[in-house]
Amino acid sequence: MGTRNVLWNLANKYFTFGLIGLTVSDRYASIVPVRGASMSPTFNPQASNFTDDYVLVEKFCLEKYKFSHGDVVVFRSPSNHKEKYVKRIIGLPGDWIGTTHNSYDVLKIPEGHCWLEGDNSASSKDSRSLGPIPLGLVQGRVTHIVWPPQRIGAVERSYPQERVSSP
């Protein structure tokens, strides 16, 4: 009877902890690893490095879906909903943006969409091949690098302003 009680208490504790943890990571903030070199040099500056950067993702921005130029966001891939990518917002709804992919072209970003690009344009699958991405796919905003210790710090908000003209 005694061991059963202890087990029951332990299970109860784990369950409570899991519920609270899941809620916090859904609604407020979570920590995720960044894989690949598409956002180098902001994340994973050395491609051969074994240690991935871990970043803090805040979810408060999902209440109103308000973003600014240069925000780094996590979003679901439009072609495969199980994959998540980290990219930088270059253009917001209504902006005119110059693409530098194949030929120089100017296009308008439709309502409710955004233009996302990786910082390392040489190896990044982003809006240059996928087109404008619905904001509804965005899952959170990356604010800080939390691991490894020598790289702890806030993520800067910078973007190529000469390519974007906002209304």
Place this chain on the structure above:
Amino acid sequence: MGLRKLWQYRSIVREAWDQTTAVATFLCGLHVTNKYLCTFGMAYGPSMLPTFNLTGDLFLADRLSTRFGKVGRGDVVLVRSPEDPRKVVAKRLLGMEGDSVTYVVDPKNSDRSETVVVPKGHVWIEGDNIYNSKDSRQFGPIPYGLVEGKIFWKIWPPKEFGSLGQSRMKDPDL
């Protein structure tokens, strides 16, 4: 005397802590149920007539089938609108990736129809009332990641209480 007072405070603090944890756990449980299992909502507007009425019908939607890819053609789904991410709309799913969908471009004026192939990872959604619905016919196929739930049960109005069929009216003109 002082020690006894401290003891009293301790039990009060413990009681308060236990109560707070219980409330927090309950709220977290609500959130997890709502986000991962099942949610309810209201459908307004003319776009899903006659499945949903104009005035607002209450429904239950499950989140598990979208998570495990168990939605199929004919299901009514909750979709985060591609035009305004703050809105969630209810539409009928008519094509999965790789399907070719034929749709009437402008049903009010002509019966010219077009056929498109739904690209990888996307789905095709339309309202049941094709005369008054903003759907894939305007903004094209949408990524599967925007699908948030499958509506399976209607709660309100009471005389329509029951499970939601898979069918779509074959010919809306009749």
